[in-house]
Amino acid sequence: MTFPDQEKSQEKDQDKFVALVSAKTEVTLPLSHFQPRSTLVTAKHPIERPRFPVIDYHNHLDSVDPAETLRIMDACGIERIVNITMKTGEDALRMIEKFRAANPHRFSTIGWLDWTGVDQPGFVAKTCAALEQLVERGVVGIKLWKDLGLTIRDARGEILRIDDERLAPLFEKAAELGIPVMFHTADPDAFFLPIDETNERYEELAAHPNWSFHGSKYSKSELLDQRDRVIARHPKTTFVGAHVAESSENLARATRLLETFPNVYVDISARASELGRQPYSARDFFLRFPDRILFGTDLLPEENMYRLYYRFLETADEYFEYPSHASRQGRWNIYGLHLPDDVLRKVYRENALRLLPH
Template identity: 50%
Template structure:
């Protein structure tokens, strides 16, 4: 031992020698059911949409679901720039303006806006994790997903026949103290605003319980949870929820780091719920990003990076293993489940 080494400088290179596969094209056309293409960012660069379509073509992605459609005028501009300009390549979900919960007439106004947005062409409603963690009512209290004052939104989506893609909470480690035991220490150093600990913030378990109470209370509404049931660290829990709630689907966007560190459990989970799982990335469309996720789904490759080109693994200091899914599962997860929910070809 001579020179001490700071953990932040430690970037070990694996000397493991095992088969490595590149998967250039997915085995079936892909629907990326979880992405964000806000119109403000696209409008800033007139060639951006064309660039994205080129990436999709190269990576074998048929359709991208843009969950950041906003509402009203913003949604209209988004639909013009994406869905109407490139039919079948882009599908957009609208969002809800959560400001003013607690004012008289809030639910009537919000459900009327949702009806207008779906009539305009939104294919679903996306709810961000800020519901439960940031949005406050007129009295300054956090609004939980199961708050009765907003229940009309979930019922309205069900009546309109559009799915609600909902993200509640975040990785469990974001709700723990930021100390030497926190498995996402690096990530929280880079994004201190993702640390939901202290103050009047609810705990992880409280948020997850509120999410599933909401899903249970609205059996006529189809819910797609983001990020593996919003609890990818605990696949047994997600399995129980999928078994209990027939109106529940989930994407696994931004969570191959979680699934790929538990490859045996993850593979069993994919096989058991192949009709309820949607492919998604939650990442800027890039060819190598897509290909790495195909490698995870389609190969038995061992101990590889879940994020390409990141010197320190962005979510936690571990690597992943492929789950080598069979064809019939891949077809449903890549394409068929999302296509059926969204009315795509």
């Protein structure tokens, strides 16, 4: 127990100490110079190779050398990478061929929806024909990116809604061709919030202000609702919600999506930094939907990157760097999920196999 006088003198001592420290150090350290190092001493279990073979269902390989990528894949236990090409037209066909020639058993290609001429009559029919051609040439899916709902405009100059009825034949065509439609709708929540001192990705957005969609015509939640209406409207079409269906900050929402619509899978690419900051909820999510979650990275193939993903999924390690640490998303570290073998086997490979042609 302390007496009031004693308390006062302790406060005084504390003030003196703070004054002393402030005099010795720069208290107005710029945020960009702040490089804290964790002092925690915890167990480390780095993982060289995954416990089961891996299919990376979400990556972009257009710029990589297939031979060097195969070397990395061998070193990291990766059976196959799905290249989501960002090329369209003839360039897309060349990209499919480049990876087919390198090794048809180790690479697959998902096509990129070409919005050229979206404001012209006949766009949807032309795109359905292009989809047929892409599938003939071997693509295993089609990706619709975040530009739908944010920047693509119709003939009247209006932002095209994701659930615009005019686009419905595209989704029916995908079902007929037996290929999944991958949706990357919207972006992290932080990209729709003001770039200010409360934004958890302030440094990243300050470095890339054009990544912000704050003030977009449709809010993030409206964009996800539009997407979900498409999923509801086309029950015969299989959908993949990239980046945990853009609900990694809100796993209750992702849970509702997967519970409501049996025709949806999600990939975990580029979201270890959200999932790994809520390891209890994320683990529950994996255990609840072991058949619906796909391993993906969305980061250039690199040994250390893959190994961090394995450490994240397989171990119970605490507070370590997330796989895209170098890009400085935020000042946090992640925790491992320590997933059981039966879940790992499905997430790493078996779920992807169901979506790939056999």
